[in-house]
Amino acid sequence: MQSAQSWLQKIRDLPLPDNVRLMNVCGGHERSISMAGLRKALPEQIELIPGPGCPVCICPEQDIYQAIHLALNEDVVLVSFGDMLRVPVNVSKNVIRSLEQAKAAGADVRPVASPIEAVKIAQAEPGKTVVFFAAGFETTSAPVAGMIAQGMPDNLLLLMSGRLTWPAVAMLLESEQPGFDALIAPGHVSTVMGPEEWQFVVDKHRIPAAIAGFTPDSLLAATYSALRQLIEGRPFLDNCYSEVVKPGGNRKAKALLEATLDVVDAPWRGIGVIPASGYELKPIYAEHNARLRFPDASNQARAHIGEMPAGCDCARVVLGKIKPLDCRIYGSPCTPRTPVGPCMVSDEGACRIWWASGLRKEAAETAESY
Amino acid sequence: MCLAVPMQITHIDGFNARCSAKGVQREVSLFLLQDDDIQVGDHVLIHVGYAIQKISEQDAQTAWELFDRMFSMEEADAVIG
């Protein structure tokens, strides 16, 4: 494999157009890009745009509202991936606005790092209803499918908030202004689903695409491939992470997803419903579906559809329409300590990543020149 | 949330395995790799407690170098934060 330096040189040697926009759709990619300083290292014509790559950031407000509501029920233990705990919903000041605040108010909210822990908690608390708030993209939904298929305790319910990544990219590509010229496709989503998931980008939209791993050299290899495809007018799907991403993906994981979950039209925070972009439990698991088991909470949650905190521009950040620094409240009041939007909460949120790599509003002028 | 980390399998009991990486031990499910031939000593990519793909030792090594860098950045961030 070639080093990052030699890839950079190859990119510099390309006859680059005046401006070329590459979108990534994976928080892990955005982290590597930011931490390795790739924006500064690449020629200035190249713009790297973080797109819809953070499952926490796009989890709809009504689901978070419902999770908070269920957590406040004293017979319920609410378990969730840790990142979701601090995501605020838009309610008036003295009302509980996040799972973290619900926990502080005495609710039994427990962060987990794995569906396995959710099962263990349910087994240890047979007298309680344990609700697992399962947000995440395909890479996370596949383990959830594994957990379901392996058999869940009766008292374990799921508030399923899983999403598929490609429909968001398809939505952008079908819009009048997709906002990018080439796609860096996500490595671990493709590990599970197979590289074929991204073929439509090339076949249907004639947009160059390359699947990347997470090291700077893998990301630069994909960048080089996408740029070359663009310059030569010969788009194809290049798998630059073939040591991990195999044709067909993880077939067992895909079969389990299909056996346990239905693909449904689903809302994305601040964006609206994207057709066939969400995972929901199959009807045979209705007994485990928190939405069906707590219909009142579901109805109340529905009243919060589309609500966003005032000033929060996360939806436009997620779609790559603006950069984190362009949000009026980036840095004040929105910081990782006092997040207003989910993009500043999650490790995979573009705002949080940019903040962590030192980008501040005052430095916006210099930052703009990457 | 889609970033998987490599670990080495040290023990297998049905679909459950114990894995280690850099001195950290973890219980891991092999349920998603049940159709693959997985042995003690193999390296796998772990995401939310599930192995999602078998990888070579060399690729595990490269990935770890990357994570080392990211985690030190993270700590630096906590100080600056």
Ligand code: SF4
């Ligand atoms: S700075 Fe905060 S409010 Fe603005 S887009 Fe980012 S996370 Fe949302």
